[in-house]
Amino acid sequence: MDVPEELLAKGDVARRHVREHPKALAGNALGALLTIVAVVVAMIVLPDSLYPWAHWAIGITGIVLLILVLVYPLLQWMTSTYTITDKRLIARSGFLKKTITEIQRADIKDLTIETDVVDRLAKTGSLIITTDTGRTLTFRHVPAVEDFKARLLTPFTQED
Incomplete structure (x- = not known):
C-alpha cells in the first residue's frame, strides 16, 4: 500500500503503512446480513393487496440501510490508515470528511496497547498514545x- 506523497514532508520516509484491521467491519457485515434477511422476510410476509408499492418501499429502504450500514463504513475503512515515518506517526481517516492526525515520534511519552479476546485472536488492538x-x-x-x-x-537507521 503506497503512502500518499502529500502526507510526507521533504526527506521524510514512510517506514510502516497499514490500514485498519478488517475486523473493524465485522459488525457492519452482520448488520448488512440482517438487513437483507429482514427485507426478504418482509417481502414474503406482505399481503398481495399491498403489491407493488409496499415492495418498492421495502426495497428502497433496504438499499438505503445497506448503504448506511455497509457501503459508507467500507469507504471509511478503506481511507483509514496509520503511517510511521522517520519523524512522525500519521493517522488518516475519513471519506467525506478527512481527518489527519500527526504526532512527532519525539513527543510520545507513553504507549499502551488494549486488546480483548477477539483482538488477540485477530492479532489486532488499540494503541493509546500519550504525548509530552x-x-x-x-x-x-x-x-x-x-x-x-x-x-x-x-529508532530508524539509514539502512532501514
Missing part, C-alpha cells in the same frame, strides 16, 4: 499492534 503535553490519542483496530508499537519505538 498530556494529549491522549487512541488508534483503534491497528493490525499486528505489538509489532506496530515496537516499530514505533525503534
Whole structure:
C-alpha cells in the first residue's frame, strides 16, 4: 500500500503503512446480513393487496440501510490508515470528511496497547498514545499492534 506523497514532508520516509484491521467491519457485515434477511422476510410476509408499492418501499429502504450500514463504513475503512515515518506517526481517516492526525515520534511519552479476546485472536488492538503535553490519542483496530508499537519505538537507521 503506497503512502500518499502529500502526507510526507521533504526527506521524510514512510517506514510502516497499514490500514485498519478488517475486523473493524465485522459488525457492519452482520448488520448488512440482517438487513437483507429482514427485507426478504418482509417481502414474503406482505399481503398481495399491498403489491407493488409496499415492495418498492421495502426495497428502497433496504438499499438505503445497506448503504448506511455497509457501503459508507467500507469507504471509511478503506481511507483509514496509520503511517510511521522517520519523524512522525500519521493517522488518516475519513471519506467525506478527512481527518489527519500527526504526532512527532519525539513527543510520545507513553504507549499502551488494549486488546480483548477477539483482538488477540485477530492479532489486532488499540494503541493509546500519550504525548509530552498530556494529549491522549487512541488508534483503534491497528493490525499486528505489538509489532506496530515496537516499530514505533525503534529508532530508524539509514539502512532501514
